[in-house]
Amino acid sequence: MTIEERIAQAENLTPTELQLAHAVLDLGARLGSYTLEELARATSTSKASIQRLCKKLGLSGFKALKLEMGKIQATRPDPIATVDVNFPFAPGDAQRTIVANMSTLYETTVADTVKLLEPSELERAARLVSQAKSVEIYTGSHNVYPAQMFEERLLSAGKRAVCPLSGERMSRLALASDKTHAAIIISYSGLQASYRRIISVLREQGTPIILVGSQRARRALPSLDAYLMVSDRESLQHRITQFASHIAVQFVLDSLFCCVFARDYRKNMAFLQRSLPYTALRTR
Template sequence: MDIKGRISRATNLTPIEQQLAACVMELDDRLQGYTLKELASYANVSVPSVHRFCKKLGLEGFKQLKVELARSASQNARHANPVNIDFPFEAGDDPGTIFEHMASVYDTTLHDTQSLVNFTEMDRAALLLANADVIDIYTQSHNLYTAHMFCDRLLSIGKNVLCSENGERQIRRALASGPGHVALAISYSGLAPSLVQLLPLLKKRGVPIVYIGTPRGARINPGLDVYLHVSDRESLQNRLTQFASHIAVQYVLDVLFGCIFARTAGQSRAFWEESLPYTALPALRNPAGPSGAQPNHSQQ
Protein backbone atom coordinates (compact mmCIF):
# COMPACT_ATOMS: atom_id res chain seq x y z
CA MET A 1 0.00 0.00 0.00
CA ASP A 2 1.40 3.39 -0.93
CA ILE A 3 1.75 6.23 1.58
CA LYS A 4 -1.50 7.94 0.63
CA GLY A 5 -3.40 4.71 1.19
CA ARG A 6 -1.73 4.25 4.57
CA ILE A 7 -2.65 7.80 5.58
CA SER A 8 -6.27 7.60 4.43
CA ARG A 9 -6.87 4.25 6.15
CA ALA A 10 -4.91 4.79 9.36
CA THR A 11 -7.18 3.96 12.30
CA ASN A 12 -4.88 4.76 15.23
CA LEU A 13 -4.50 8.52 14.75
CA THR A 14 -5.34 11.06 17.44
CA PRO A 15 -7.55 14.04 16.51
CA ILE A 16 -4.42 16.20 16.12
CA GLU A 17 -2.80 13.57 13.89
CA GLN A 18 -6.00 13.30 11.84
CA GLN A 19 -5.84 17.08 11.35
CA LEU A 20 -2.22 16.74 10.24
CA ALA A 21 -3.12 13.87 7.88
CA ALA A 22 -5.78 16.02 6.23
CA CYS A 23 -3.24 18.82 5.70
CA VAL A 24 -0.68 16.42 4.20
CA MET A 25 -3.28 15.07 1.75
CA GLU A 26 -4.39 18.61 0.91
CA LEU A 27 -0.86 19.83 0.23
CA ASP A 28 -0.01 16.75 -1.86
CA ASP A 29 2.90 17.62 -4.20
CA ARG A 30 3.32 21.06 -2.60
CA LEU A 31 4.57 19.39 0.58
CA GLN A 32 7.93 18.88 -1.15
CA GLY A 33 8.58 22.63 -0.76
CA TYR A 34 7.83 22.65 2.98
CA THR A 35 10.23 22.23 5.88
CA LEU A 36 9.27 20.30 9.00
CA LYS A 37 8.54 23.51 10.92
CA GLU A 38 6.56 24.95 8.01
CA LEU A 39 4.33 21.85 7.86
CA ALA A 40 3.76 21.99 11.63
CA SER A 41 2.83 25.67 11.35
CA TYR A 42 0.54 25.07 8.36
CA ALA A 43 -1.29 22.25 10.17
CA ASN A 44 -1.30 24.16 13.47
CA VAL A 45 0.40 21.30 15.30
CA SER A 46 3.71 20.88 17.12
CA VAL A 47 6.88 19.50 15.55
CA PRO A 48 6.80 16.45 17.89
CA SER A 49 3.26 15.76 16.62
CA VAL A 50 4.64 15.51 13.08
CA HIS A 51 7.29 13.06 14.28
CA ARG A 52 4.69 10.90 16.06
CA PHE A 53 2.48 11.00 12.97
CA CYS A 54 5.34 9.73 10.80
CA LYS A 55 6.17 6.95 13.29
CA LYS A 56 2.57 5.71 13.26
CA LEU A 57 2.82 5.41 9.48
CA GLY A 58 5.94 3.27 9.86
CA LEU A 59 8.26 6.06 8.69
CA GLU A 60 11.52 7.22 10.24
CA GLY A 61 10.57 10.88 10.02
CA PHE A 62 9.50 13.85 7.93
CA LYS A 63 12.17 13.33 5.25
CA GLN A 64 10.95 9.79 4.58
CA LEU A 65 7.36 11.07 4.43
CA LYS A 66 8.38 13.43 1.62
CA VAL A 67 10.24 10.63 -0.17
CA GLU A 68 7.21 8.30 0.03
CA LEU A 69 4.86 11.03 -1.21
CA ALA A 70 7.18 11.71 -4.17
CA ARG A 71 7.26 7.98 -4.95
CA SER A 72 3.46 7.82 -4.79
CA ALA A 73 3.17 10.78 -7.17
CA SER A 74 5.60 9.12 -9.59
CA GLN A 75 3.68 5.84 -9.54
CA ASN A 76 0.36 7.60 -10.07
CA ALA A 77 1.81 9.52 -13.02
CA ARG A 78 2.96 6.28 -14.63
CA HIS A 79 -0.48 4.78 -14.12
CA ALA A 80 -2.48 7.82 -15.18
CA ASN A 81 -5.58 6.51 -16.89
CA PRO A 82 -5.98 7.83 -20.44
CA VAL A 83 -9.19 5.90 -21.08
CA ASN A 84 -12.69 5.98 -19.71
CA ILE A 85 -12.93 3.10 -17.21
CA ASP A 86 -16.69 2.83 -17.74
CA PHE A 87 -16.62 3.02 -21.57
CA PRO A 88 -13.11 1.94 -22.63
CA PHE A 89 -13.96 1.72 -26.33
CA GLU A 90 -16.34 3.34 -28.76
CA ALA A 91 -17.63 3.17 -32.31
CA GLY A 92 -14.88 2.97 -34.91
CA ASP A 93 -12.12 1.69 -32.58
CA ASP A 94 -9.95 -0.94 -34.26
CA PRO A 95 -8.69 -4.10 -32.47
CA GLY A 96 -5.31 -2.52 -31.71
CA THR A 97 -6.93 0.45 -29.99
CA ILE A 98 -9.26 -1.77 -27.98
CA PHE A 99 -6.33 -3.97 -26.89
CA GLU A 100 -4.45 -0.87 -25.74
CA HIS A 101 -7.43 0.60 -23.91
CA MET A 102 -8.27 -2.65 -22.14
CA ALA A 103 -4.62 -3.00 -21.10
CA SER A 104 -4.91 0.46 -19.56
CA VAL A 105 -8.08 -0.55 -17.69
CA TYR A 106 -6.26 -3.62 -16.30
CA ASP A 107 -3.11 -1.68 -15.41
CA THR A 108 -4.97 1.15 -13.68
CA THR A 109 -7.33 -1.17 -11.79
CA LEU A 110 -4.57 -3.49 -10.56
CA HIS A 111 -2.39 -0.57 -9.47
CA ASP A 112 -5.28 1.11 -7.65
CA THR A 113 -6.26 -2.10 -5.90
CA GLN A 114 -2.72 -2.89 -4.79
CA SER A 115 -2.41 0.59 -3.31
CA LEU A 116 -5.72 0.22 -1.46
CA VAL A 117 -5.30 -3.24 0.07
CA ASN A 118 -3.79 -3.30 3.53
CA PHE A 119 -1.30 -6.19 3.64
CA THR A 120 -1.91 -6.76 7.35
CA GLU A 121 -5.63 -7.11 6.67
CA MET A 122 -4.88 -9.52 3.81
CA ASP A 123 -2.79 -11.64 6.16
CA ARG A 124 -5.58 -11.61 8.76
CA ALA A 125 -8.10 -12.70 6.13
CA ALA A 126 -5.83 -15.53 4.99
CA LEU A 127 -5.36 -16.69 8.59
CA LEU A 128 -9.11 -16.73 9.25
CA LEU A 129 -9.90 -18.67 6.08
CA ALA A 130 -6.96 -21.05 6.45
CA ASN A 131 -8.09 -22.02 9.97
CA ALA A 132 -11.82 -22.19 9.19
CA ASP A 133 -13.66 -25.51 9.33
CA VAL A 134 -16.20 -24.14 6.85
CA ILE A 135 -15.98 -21.13 4.53
CA ASP A 136 -19.24 -19.61 3.27
CA ILE A 137 -19.08 -17.14 0.38
CA TYR A 138 -21.89 -14.60 0.12
CA THR A 139 -22.31 -12.58 -3.07
CA GLN A 140 -24.60 -12.11 -6.05
CA SER A 141 -24.86 -10.99 -9.66
CA HIS A 142 -21.65 -10.98 -11.75
CA ASN A 143 -19.49 -11.50 -8.65
CA LEU A 144 -20.76 -15.08 -8.53
CA TYR A 145 -18.47 -16.01 -11.43
CA THR A 146 -15.31 -14.98 -9.62
CA ALA A 147 -16.65 -16.34 -6.33
CA HIS A 148 -17.25 -19.79 -7.85
CA MET A 149 -13.73 -19.80 -9.30
CA PHE A 150 -12.32 -18.93 -5.87
CA CYS A 151 -14.49 -21.66 -4.36
CA ASP A 152 -13.10 -24.23 -6.83
CA ARG A 153 -9.54 -23.19 -6.04
CA LEU A 154 -10.11 -23.59 -2.31
CA LEU A 155 -11.67 -27.00 -2.91
CA SER A 156 -8.58 -27.98 -4.92
CA ILE A 157 -6.46 -27.63 -1.76
CA GLY A 158 -8.94 -29.35 0.54
CA LYS A 159 -10.87 -26.46 2.07
CA ASN A 160 -14.54 -27.01 2.96
CA VAL A 161 -16.18 -24.10 1.12
CA LEU A 162 -19.69 -23.32 -0.12
CA CYS A 163 -20.97 -20.64 -2.48
CA SER A 164 -24.74 -20.58 -2.97
CA GLU A 165 -26.38 -18.56 -5.75
CA ASN A 166 -29.88 -18.73 -4.29
CA GLY A 167 -30.69 -15.90 -1.88
CA GLU A 168 -32.91 -18.06 0.31
CA ARG A 169 -30.20 -20.69 0.57
CA GLN A 170 -27.68 -18.02 1.57
CA ILE A 171 -29.95 -16.92 4.42
CA ARG A 172 -30.27 -20.51 5.62
CA ARG A 173 -26.51 -21.00 5.38
CA ALA A 174 -26.08 -17.95 7.61
CA LEU A 175 -28.67 -19.27 10.07
CA ALA A 176 -26.89 -22.64 10.15
CA SER A 177 -23.47 -21.08 10.74
CA GLY A 178 -21.65 -21.21 14.03
CA PRO A 179 -18.24 -21.92 15.57
CA GLY A 180 -15.69 -22.90 12.95
CA HIS A 181 -17.42 -20.99 10.14
CA VAL A 182 -15.92 -17.94 8.43
CA ALA A 183 -17.92 -15.79 6.00
CA LEU A 184 -16.55 -14.06 2.91
CA ALA A 185 -18.86 -11.27 1.71
CA ILE A 186 -18.20 -9.79 -1.74
CA SER A 187 -19.97 -6.59 -2.79
CA TYR A 188 -18.18 -3.95 -4.87
CA SER A 189 -20.56 -1.17 -3.84
CA GLY A 190 -21.55 -2.49 -0.41
CA LEU A 191 -25.17 -1.93 -1.44
CA ALA A 192 -26.17 -5.54 -2.17
CA PRO A 193 -29.67 -5.93 -0.64
CA SER A 194 -28.80 -9.36 0.77
CA LEU A 195 -26.15 -7.87 3.07
CA VAL A 196 -28.83 -6.11 5.12
CA GLN A 197 -30.11 -9.50 6.30
CA LEU A 198 -26.98 -11.63 6.08
CA LEU A 199 -24.46 -9.56 8.04
CA PRO A 200 -26.56 -9.19 11.23
CA LEU A 201 -27.32 -12.93 11.19
CA LEU A 202 -23.64 -13.80 10.87
CA LYS A 203 -22.61 -11.32 13.57
CA LYS A 204 -25.25 -12.68 15.94
CA ARG A 205 -23.75 -16.15 15.53
CA GLY A 206 -20.21 -14.94 16.12
CA VAL A 207 -19.06 -15.75 12.59
CA PRO A 208 -15.97 -13.75 11.50
CA ILE A 209 -16.71 -11.80 8.31
CA VAL A 210 -14.18 -10.86 5.63
CA TYR A 211 -15.49 -8.14 3.31
CA ILE A 212 -14.23 -7.44 -0.22
CA GLY A 213 -15.39 -4.18 -1.80
CA THR A 214 -14.66 -0.49 -2.26
CA PRO A 215 -13.72 1.76 0.69
CA ARG A 216 -17.18 3.34 0.39
CA GLY A 217 -18.75 -0.12 0.59
CA ALA A 218 -16.75 -0.76 3.75
CA ARG A 219 -18.04 2.45 5.34
CA ILE A 220 -21.61 1.42 4.51
CA ASN A 221 -21.05 -1.89 6.34
CA PRO A 222 -19.06 -1.10 9.51
CA GLY A 223 -18.09 -3.47 12.30
CA LEU A 224 -16.87 -6.42 10.23
CA ASP A 225 -13.69 -8.34 11.04
CA VAL A 226 -11.53 -7.76 7.96
CA TYR A 227 -11.81 -5.35 5.02
CA LEU A 228 -10.04 -5.92 1.69
CA HIS A 229 -10.48 -2.83 -0.48
CA VAL A 230 -10.60 -2.75 -4.27
CA SER A 231 -10.30 0.03 -6.86
CA ASP A 232 -13.35 2.28 -6.81
CA ARG A 233 -13.09 4.13 -10.15
CA GLU A 234 -15.97 2.30 -11.80
CA SER A 235 -19.38 4.00 -11.82
CA LEU A 236 -22.18 2.02 -10.22
CA GLN A 237 -24.65 2.97 -12.96
CA ASN A 238 -23.06 4.82 -15.88
CA ARG A 239 -20.93 1.98 -17.26
CA LEU A 240 -20.99 -0.35 -20.23
CA THR A 241 -20.30 -3.40 -18.07
CA GLN A 242 -18.34 -4.36 -14.94
CA PHE A 243 -14.81 -4.50 -16.37
CA ALA A 244 -12.91 -2.75 -13.57
CA SER A 245 -14.87 -4.19 -10.64
CA HIS A 246 -14.48 -7.72 -12.02
CA ILE A 247 -10.73 -7.25 -12.50
CA ALA A 248 -10.30 -5.78 -9.00
CA VAL A 249 -12.27 -8.48 -7.18
CA GLN A 250 -10.57 -11.24 -9.17
CA TYR A 251 -7.16 -9.78 -8.31
CA VAL A 252 -7.88 -9.66 -4.58
CA LEU A 253 -9.29 -13.20 -4.57
CA ASP A 254 -6.24 -14.52 -6.46
CA VAL A 255 -3.90 -12.90 -3.93
CA LEU A 256 -6.02 -14.16 -1.03
CA PHE A 257 -5.85 -17.70 -2.40
CA GLY A 258 -2.08 -17.38 -2.72
CA CYS A 259 -1.81 -16.20 0.89
CA ILE A 260 -3.95 -19.11 2.11
CA PHE A 261 -1.84 -21.59 0.15
CA ALA A 262 1.37 -20.06 1.51
CA ARG A 263 0.09 -20.61 5.06
CA THR A 264 -1.00 -24.21 4.42
CA ALA A 265 1.44 -25.25 1.70
CA GLY A 266 2.32 -28.71 3.02
CA GLN A 267 -1.24 -29.81 3.75
CA SER A 268 -2.67 -28.12 0.65
CA ARG A 269 -0.13 -29.60 -1.73
CA ALA A 270 -0.60 -33.08 -0.24
CA PHE A 271 -4.37 -32.86 -0.82
CA TRP A 272 -3.86 -31.55 -4.35
CA GLU A 273 -1.46 -34.38 -5.20
CA GLU A 274 -3.81 -36.99 -3.73
CA SER A 275 -6.66 -35.70 -5.87
CA LEU A 276 -4.72 -35.69 -9.15
CA PRO A 277 -5.38 -39.32 -10.14
CA TYR A 278 -9.11 -38.68 -9.81
CA THR A 279 -9.34 -35.21 -11.34
CA ALA A 280 -6.76 -35.19 -14.14
CA LEU A 281 -7.87 -35.33 -17.75
CA PRO A 282 -8.21 -38.97 -18.90
CA ALA A 283 -5.36 -38.60 -21.39
CA LEU A 284 -3.03 -37.38 -18.60
CA ARG A 285 -3.88 -39.91 -15.92
CA ASN A 286 -1.29 -42.33 -14.60
CA PRO A 287 -1.74 -45.69 -16.36
CA ALA A 288 -1.66 -47.28 -12.92
CA GLY A 289 -4.94 -45.55 -12.04
CA PRO A 290 -6.01 -44.55 -8.55
CA SER A 291 -5.74 -48.08 -7.20
CA GLY A 292 -2.17 -48.48 -8.36
CA ALA A 293 -3.02 -51.54 -10.47
CA GLN A 294 -0.99 -51.74 -13.67
CA PRO A 295 -2.85 -52.34 -16.96
CA ASN A 296 -2.86 -55.91 -18.26
CA HIS A 297 -0.93 -55.98 -21.55
CA SER A 298 -1.16 -59.77 -22.01
CA GLN A 299 -4.42 -59.54 -23.93
CA GLN A 300 -3.41 -56.55 -26.04
Protein backbone atom coordinates in the same frame (compact mmCIF):
# COMPACT_ATOMS: atom_id res chain seq x y z
CA MET B 1 2.07 8.41 5.47
CA THR B 2 1.72 9.11 1.73
CA ILE B 3 -1.29 10.82 0.20
CA GLU B 4 -2.29 7.50 -1.35
CA GLU B 5 -2.27 5.84 2.08
CA ARG B 6 -4.26 8.74 3.55
CA ILE B 7 -6.94 8.29 0.88
CA ALA B 8 -7.00 4.51 1.28
CA GLN B 9 -7.43 4.72 5.06
CA ALA B 10 -9.91 7.61 5.17
CA GLU B 11 -13.27 6.21 6.33
CA ASN B 12 -15.46 9.32 6.20
CA LEU B 13 -15.12 10.42 2.57
CA THR B 14 -18.34 11.10 0.67
CA PRO B 15 -18.72 9.64 -2.86
CA THR B 16 -17.95 13.12 -4.29
CA GLU B 17 -14.82 13.44 -2.14
CA LEU B 18 -13.69 9.96 -3.15
CA GLN B 19 -14.04 10.79 -6.84
CA LEU B 20 -12.17 14.05 -6.21
CA ALA B 21 -9.37 12.18 -4.42
CA HIS B 22 -8.95 9.83 -7.36
CA ALA B 23 -8.95 12.77 -9.79
CA VAL B 24 -6.08 14.26 -7.77
CA LEU B 25 -4.16 10.97 -7.97
CA ASP B 26 -4.77 10.82 -11.73
CA LEU B 27 -3.39 14.33 -12.17
CA GLY B 28 -0.20 13.36 -10.36
CA ALA B 29 2.62 15.84 -10.89
CA ARG B 30 0.34 18.02 -13.02
CA LEU B 31 -1.51 19.07 -9.86
CA GLY B 32 1.39 21.38 -9.07
CA SER B 33 0.42 23.66 -11.96
CA TYR B 34 -3.23 23.95 -10.87
CA THR B 35 -4.71 26.70 -8.77
CA LEU B 36 -7.51 25.87 -6.35
CA GLU B 37 -10.04 27.44 -8.71
CA GLU B 38 -8.71 25.50 -11.72
CA LEU B 39 -8.91 22.17 -9.88
CA ALA B 40 -12.48 22.92 -8.82
CA ARG B 41 -13.45 23.60 -12.45
CA ALA B 42 -11.57 20.58 -13.79
CA THR B 43 -13.26 18.21 -11.31
CA SER B 44 -16.72 19.86 -11.38
CA THR B 45 -16.53 20.44 -7.63
CA SER B 46 -15.96 23.56 -5.51
CA LYS B 47 -13.09 25.17 -3.67
CA ALA B 48 -14.85 24.35 -0.40
CA SER B 49 -15.10 20.65 -1.38
CA ILE B 50 -11.37 20.52 -2.10
CA GLN B 51 -10.51 22.16 1.20
CA ARG B 52 -12.81 19.75 3.07
CA LEU B 53 -11.08 16.82 1.40
CA CYS B 54 -7.70 18.19 2.45
CA LYS B 55 -8.87 18.47 6.07
CA LYS B 56 -10.26 14.92 6.06
CA LEU B 57 -6.90 13.67 4.78
CA GLY B 58 -5.15 15.40 7.68
CA LEU B 59 -3.66 18.18 5.53
CA SER B 60 -3.69 21.90 6.27
CA GLY B 61 -4.99 22.84 2.84
CA PHE B 62 -4.52 22.77 -0.94
CA LYS B 63 -0.85 23.79 -0.82
CA ALA B 64 -0.12 20.87 1.50
CA LEU B 65 -1.96 18.56 -0.90
CA LYS B 66 0.21 19.69 -3.81
CA LEU B 67 3.31 19.20 -1.68
CA GLU B 68 2.27 15.62 -0.82
CA MET B 69 1.61 14.85 -4.50
CA GLY B 70 5.06 16.18 -5.35
CA LYS B 71 6.62 13.79 -2.84
CA ILE B 72 5.10 10.66 -4.32
CA GLN B 73 5.77 11.76 -7.88
CA ALA B 74 9.47 12.21 -7.03
CA THR B 75 9.81 8.54 -6.08
CA ARG B 76 7.26 6.98 -8.44
CA PRO B 77 8.41 4.93 -11.46
CA ASP B 78 7.20 5.71 -14.97
CA PRO B 79 3.42 6.13 -14.65
CA ILE B 80 0.90 3.90 -16.37
CA ALA B 81 -1.25 5.75 -18.88
CA THR B 82 -4.78 6.49 -17.69
CA VAL B 83 -8.03 5.22 -19.19
CA ASP B 84 -11.68 5.78 -18.30
CA VAL B 85 -12.60 2.53 -16.53
CA ASN B 86 -16.31 3.13 -17.18
CA PHE B 87 -15.95 3.80 -20.92
CA PRO B 88 -12.53 2.43 -21.96
CA PHE B 89 -13.23 2.73 -25.68
CA ALA B 90 -15.09 5.08 -27.98
CA PRO B 91 -17.17 4.69 -31.16
CA GLY B 92 -14.93 3.95 -34.11
CA ASP B 93 -11.90 2.88 -32.07
CA ALA B 94 -9.77 0.33 -33.90
CA GLN B 95 -9.16 -3.11 -32.40
CA ARG B 96 -5.56 -2.18 -31.61
CA THR B 97 -6.73 0.85 -29.60
CA ILE B 98 -9.35 -1.17 -27.71
CA VAL B 99 -6.82 -3.87 -26.79
CA ALA B 100 -4.30 -1.26 -25.63
CA ASN B 101 -6.95 0.50 -23.53
CA MET B 102 -8.10 -2.75 -21.95
CA SER B 103 -4.50 -3.60 -21.11
CA THR B 104 -4.13 -0.21 -19.42
CA LEU B 105 -7.43 -0.71 -17.59
CA TYR B 106 -6.15 -4.02 -16.17
CA GLU B 107 -2.84 -2.46 -15.13
CA THR B 108 -4.36 0.59 -13.45
CA THR B 109 -7.06 -1.44 -11.69
CA VAL B 110 -4.58 -3.92 -10.25
CA ALA B 111 -2.14 -1.15 -9.27
CA ASP B 112 -4.99 0.74 -7.59
CA THR B 113 -6.12 -2.35 -5.71
CA VAL B 114 -2.59 -3.17 -4.52
CA LYS B 115 -2.43 0.30 -2.90
CA LEU B 116 -5.74 -0.30 -1.12
CA LEU B 117 -5.10 -3.91 -0.07
CA GLU B 118 -3.65 -3.64 3.44
CA PRO B 119 -1.19 -6.49 4.25
CA SER B 120 -2.45 -6.77 7.84
CA GLU B 121 -6.06 -7.18 6.64
CA LEU B 122 -5.01 -9.76 4.05
CA GLU B 123 -3.09 -11.71 6.71
CA ARG B 124 -6.10 -11.58 9.06
CA ALA B 125 -8.45 -12.80 6.31
CA ALA B 126 -6.08 -15.61 5.34
CA ARG B 127 -5.86 -16.73 8.97
CA LEU B 128 -9.65 -16.74 9.36
CA VAL B 129 -10.10 -18.79 6.18
CA SER B 130 -7.27 -21.21 7.08
CA GLN B 131 -8.70 -21.88 10.54
CA ALA B 132 -12.31 -22.24 9.39
CA LYS B 133 -13.98 -25.64 9.23
CA SER B 134 -16.02 -24.35 6.30
CA VAL B 135 -16.07 -21.16 4.22
CA GLU B 136 -19.30 -19.65 2.87
CA ILE B 137 -19.09 -17.04 0.11
CA TYR B 138 -22.04 -14.66 -0.23
CA THR B 139 -22.34 -12.63 -3.43
CA GLY B 140 -24.37 -12.15 -6.59
CA SER B 141 -24.47 -10.80 -10.13
CA HIS B 142 -21.12 -10.79 -12.00
CA ASN B 143 -19.18 -11.51 -8.80
CA VAL B 144 -20.58 -15.05 -8.76
CA TYR B 145 -17.99 -16.16 -11.33
CA PRO B 146 -14.81 -15.16 -9.43
CA ALA B 147 -16.51 -16.37 -6.22
CA GLN B 148 -17.14 -19.83 -7.70
CA MET B 149 -13.55 -19.95 -8.95
CA PHE B 150 -12.35 -19.10 -5.43
CA GLU B 151 -14.61 -21.84 -4.05
CA GLU B 152 -13.03 -24.39 -6.44
CA ARG B 153 -9.53 -23.25 -5.54
CA LEU B 154 -10.19 -23.68 -1.82
CA LEU B 155 -11.55 -27.16 -2.52
CA SER B 156 -8.41 -27.98 -4.50
CA ALA B 157 -6.46 -27.42 -1.27
CA GLY B 158 -8.86 -29.50 0.81
CA LYS B 159 -10.81 -26.58 2.30
CA ARG B 160 -14.59 -27.01 2.41
CA ALA B 161 -16.26 -24.05 0.68
CA VAL B 162 -19.76 -23.19 -0.52
CA CYS B 163 -21.01 -20.37 -2.75
CA PRO B 164 -24.82 -20.30 -2.53
CA LEU B 165 -26.68 -18.69 -5.42
CA SER B 166 -30.21 -18.21 -4.05
CA GLY B 167 -31.30 -15.93 -1.24
CA GLU B 168 -33.02 -18.83 0.50
CA ARG B 169 -29.86 -20.94 0.44
CA MET B 170 -27.79 -18.00 1.70
CA SER B 171 -30.11 -17.54 4.67
CA ARG B 172 -30.04 -21.22 5.61
CA LEU B 173 -26.28 -21.45 5.33
CA ALA B 174 -25.90 -18.37 7.53
CA LEU B 175 -28.24 -19.90 10.12
CA ALA B 176 -26.27 -23.16 10.01
CA SER B 177 -22.97 -21.31 10.45
CA ASP B 178 -21.08 -20.76 13.70
CA LYS B 179 -17.76 -19.49 15.04
CA THR B 180 -15.88 -22.41 13.46
CA HIS B 181 -16.89 -21.18 9.97
CA ALA B 182 -15.79 -18.11 8.01
CA ALA B 183 -18.00 -15.96 5.78
CA ILE B 184 -16.86 -13.87 2.81
CA ILE B 185 -19.17 -11.10 1.58
CA ILE B 186 -18.31 -9.83 -1.91
CA SER B 187 -20.01 -6.51 -2.61
CA TYR B 188 -18.59 -3.57 -4.55
CA SER B 189 -20.99 -1.02 -3.07
CA GLY B 190 -22.25 -2.65 0.14
CA LEU B 191 -25.69 -1.18 -0.58
CA GLN B 192 -27.67 -4.42 -0.99
CA ALA B 193 -30.14 -4.84 1.88
CA SER B 194 -29.89 -8.65 1.59
CA TYR B 195 -26.24 -8.56 2.71
CA ARG B 196 -27.14 -6.56 5.82
CA ARG B 197 -29.65 -9.27 6.76
CA ILE B 198 -27.07 -12.02 6.16
CA ILE B 199 -24.47 -10.15 8.21
CA SER B 200 -26.97 -9.76 11.06
CA VAL B 201 -27.54 -13.53 11.12
CA LEU B 202 -23.82 -14.31 10.89
CA ARG B 203 -23.08 -12.00 13.81
CA GLU B 204 -25.72 -13.77 15.90
CA GLN B 205 -24.05 -17.08 15.02
CA GLY B 206 -20.60 -15.74 15.95
CA THR B 207 -19.20 -16.30 12.45
CA PRO B 208 -16.14 -14.22 11.43
CA ILE B 209 -16.96 -12.05 8.38
CA ILE B 210 -14.59 -10.86 5.65
CA LEU B 211 -15.65 -8.15 3.20
CA VAL B 212 -14.26 -7.89 -0.35
CA GLY B 213 -15.41 -4.54 -1.71
CA SER B 214 -14.81 -0.84 -2.17
CA GLN B 215 -14.26 1.85 0.43
CA ARG B 216 -17.94 2.82 0.15
CA ALA B 217 -18.85 -0.82 1.00
CA ARG B 218 -16.58 -0.63 4.04
CA ARG B 219 -18.42 2.46 5.24
CA ALA B 220 -21.81 0.86 4.56
CA LEU B 221 -20.89 -2.37 6.38
CA PRO B 222 -18.82 -1.41 9.45
CA SER B 223 -17.36 -3.54 12.26
CA LEU B 224 -16.60 -6.70 10.28
CA ASP B 225 -13.58 -8.90 11.01
CA ALA B 226 -11.45 -8.14 7.93
CA TYR B 227 -11.67 -5.79 4.96
CA LEU B 228 -10.07 -6.51 1.57
CA MET B 229 -10.44 -3.34 -0.47
CA VAL B 230 -10.65 -3.12 -4.26
CA SER B 231 -10.20 -0.23 -6.68
CA ASP B 232 -13.30 1.97 -6.50
CA ARG B 233 -13.00 4.17 -9.58
CA GLU B 234 -15.88 2.41 -11.30
CA SER B 235 -19.28 4.11 -11.30
CA LEU B 236 -22.20 2.07 -9.95
CA GLN B 237 -24.37 2.87 -13.00
CA HIS B 238 -22.64 5.17 -15.52
CA ARG B 239 -20.55 2.52 -17.29
CA ILE B 240 -20.58 0.04 -20.15
CA THR B 241 -20.18 -2.94 -17.81
CA GLN B 242 -18.26 -4.01 -14.71
CA PHE B 243 -14.75 -4.19 -16.17
CA ALA B 244 -12.69 -2.73 -13.31
CA SER B 245 -14.63 -4.12 -10.33
CA HIS B 246 -14.60 -7.63 -11.82
CA ILE B 247 -10.83 -7.50 -12.34
CA ALA B 248 -10.23 -6.10 -8.86
CA VAL B 249 -12.35 -8.73 -7.12
CA GLN B 250 -10.65 -11.51 -9.06
CA PHE B 251 -7.23 -10.15 -8.12
CA VAL B 252 -8.10 -9.91 -4.42
CA LEU B 253 -9.58 -13.42 -4.29
CA ASP B 254 -6.55 -14.86 -6.10
CA SER B 255 -4.26 -13.09 -3.63
CA LEU B 256 -6.29 -14.38 -0.68
CA PHE B 257 -6.18 -17.94 -1.97
CA CYS B 258 -2.40 -17.79 -2.42
CA CYS B 259 -1.98 -16.47 1.14
CA VAL B 260 -4.24 -19.24 2.51
CA PHE B 261 -2.37 -21.91 0.55
CA ALA B 262 1.03 -20.57 1.64
CA ARG B 263 0.10 -20.68 5.35
CA ASP B 264 0.24 -24.50 5.24
CA TYR B 265 1.96 -25.08 1.93
CA ARG B 266 3.09 -28.68 2.42
CA LYS B 267 -0.27 -29.91 3.69
CA ASN B 268 -2.18 -28.13 0.91
CA MET B 269 0.24 -29.32 -1.77
CA ALA B 270 -0.04 -32.90 -0.47
CA PHE B 271 -3.84 -32.76 -0.75
CA LEU B 272 -3.60 -31.29 -4.25
CA GLN B 273 -1.25 -34.05 -5.40
CA ARG B 274 -3.38 -36.76 -3.74
CA SER B 275 -6.44 -35.51 -5.63
CA LEU B 276 -4.77 -35.48 -9.07
CA PRO B 277 -5.55 -39.15 -9.95
CA TYR B 278 -9.24 -38.43 -9.31
CA THR B 279 -9.40 -35.13 -11.20
CA ALA B 280 -7.16 -35.83 -14.22
CA LEU B 281 -8.76 -35.71 -17.65
CA ARG B 282 -9.65 -39.14 -19.00
CA THR B 283 -8.28 -39.78 -22.50
CA ARG B 284 -10.09 -43.10 -22.91
